[in-house]
Amino acid sequence: MEPTATVLDLNQLRRSCSSCALHELCLPAGIDADDLNRLDAAVKDKRMLDRGAMLYREGDRFDALYVVRSGSLKSFVQNEAGDMQILAFHLPGEIIGFDALASNQHVSQAEALERSSICEQPYAHLQRVTSEVPALHRQLMRVISREVVEEHRHLMVMGRQQAQEQLATFLKSVADRHQRLQRDSTTLNLSMSRYDIANYLGLVVETVSRLFSRMEEMGVLEVNRKSVRILRPDLLAGLCRTGAMSKQKDAG
Template sequence: MVPETNVFDLNQLRRSCSSCALGELCLPAGIGHDDLDRLDTTVRDKRMLDRGGVLYRDGDPFAALYVVRSGSLKTFVQDEAGDVQVLGFHLPGEIIGFDALALNRHVSQAEALERSSICELPYARLQQVISEVPALHRQLMRVISREVIEEHRHLVMMGRQQAQEQLAIFLKSLADRYQRLQRDGIALSLPMSRYDIANYLGLVVETVSRLFSRLEEMGVLEVNRKAVRILRPDLLADLCRNNTAATKRHDTG
């Protein structure tokens, strides 16, 4: 039994964080009160990370999955020469740590982009509860599947020839994730740096800065430092599908 101070109150989760992926994982339709009591013993209380704080490192043994409660994190790999490749950005309500499932150790590093709070799901206990609550297993598979889809999207972005299309797909994907988490998908707050975005997309930071300015000139975005408002979601979607056609619409508009 987890000590009372380390148990997260799922009733409080219901009241205060309906958009959290922990709610999607732990509170699917049909789970009764007794099952919620089982889940109540699974979730450790939140931990705080300051900006730059490390949640786990490459090579750390696999012990838990983590839910971003507030703030945001990035995951990345670093080679022996110190070169970094950003793998993803993780928003409130999203679950991370799946990279360790195959080898029972983490193969990437997770670092806070800003002051963040994290809820811990010890995996051994989670497996036990999953065996007792089949609905929870189905939900976990859905979340893992979503992570695979995000990785596919990243590969698609990296393979695009047009840098403007890459950035458009990134912003559209971010807006879609905001909406899925019941947040404003028009007014985006970008906790990651322009360097991190460039690294994630396989571009240079000067190109990313220039593209933000161009999209602002086209009337697609309004940019104020890390705050980005999507003024023309239709045109942003066009840029994701067909860079040439969207540019022509702007030029003839």
Template sequence: MMENSPIPIDLDHLRRSCGSCALHELCLPAGIGTDDLELLDATVHDKRALDRGKTLFRQGESFHALYVVRSGSLKSFVESAGGDLQVLGFHLPGEIVGIDGLTSDHHMCSAEALERTSICELPYAQLQHVTGAVPALHRQLMRVVSREMVAEHEHMVMMGRQQAQERLAIFLQGLAVRYARLSRDPATLTLPMSRYDIANYLGLVMETVSRLFSRMEAAGILSVNRKAVRILRPDLLAELCGQSGTPYADHAD
């Protein structure tokens, strides 16, 4: 009796599938079954890389998909008719980009890679079908969308703070929380964005941001080496934010 021939394994697909992705726990609901994973894998239209400075989508373009950042980072921004830019946010692995297009079927902002970045494209029409068939995935998507809305609200609150140092402290602490969510060391930050982008996002001038980094380093709160920032005193950083304790402690390993 002849033995059955082994079924060939598509290793390339396995590496690209949602089930084998390192972001599985961030993007997908707990306990999602094999059949549902296969359905979702069939929905992911494209997994591709963007070089630094390349645009994922542009302000005014038609909306047709949501995007999950797999690695690297993006910034979103709007551009006025006069050419002035306003940075709206920075997006890390596990976060969804493109939600701005849900309201008008056109993107209200642009998204650009801050470094070499890989993304998963989820065509929205197909995604609606899958989330209708997998209620747990729909709830997860709503949770992620809600998180983006909360981040936008927090940014508005931060912009209402009059002290420039407080704005920068809240920004750094927010990054630490997001690092912890990714199981990264929340005290060791790598800032892929420029000082200009940070200043623009915080409503400050670049010289002020540079001066604030130096001041916080002199106070022993941070250690700064270009884009590498080490939080030495998270308690003092929290105090600058008007808080106590370290809000990312519960997320850290």
């Protein structure tokens, strides 16, 4: 039997943070009702973005951080010639907009990969709330730390020589993030295109397509367009370590 598709409930988008299905990811466990009401009052906007719509552009003034409630986005930079480098993909429960903290303006751009819903948290108000709610401040610092870790992981993946290891690491990262959302971590509906994946990993799109086919032949994945089913999580995890194991052998 085919799994039932999740239908976006527009009424749910109008509810408070306390009833949001993602609040456990965004907020610290055990936050009390009064503190939650303060945070909910700080939410300026709960908006919908169509596919291809921009959440912010490079040079936009920094006013707020954003929580992805549903859907997904990509953040990227572009040079004067229009060449794009994708920096990250953002899934539900994740906060974006940290790129503007240092200079008070965004140095990257964020675009919806599919129809997505976003919560806007005005930063000035958020600062006041976090100063009054220490648990929320600690959680925000953990989120920022997680973003830094993801950036470091991306740089490590980009620096690896084996393209298969790069793609395997990317797929495992998406699976791990699905698991954190309490979703099926073996069935991934990738909202990003093969071109986006290739750009993110520093590969050419033909290589990415070939690697998906190779992993299918190995029995690791089952691929149907943007739907990827992980048949052997153990083999996928092994592919993520091939580069490290090769370096150990060379050193020995």
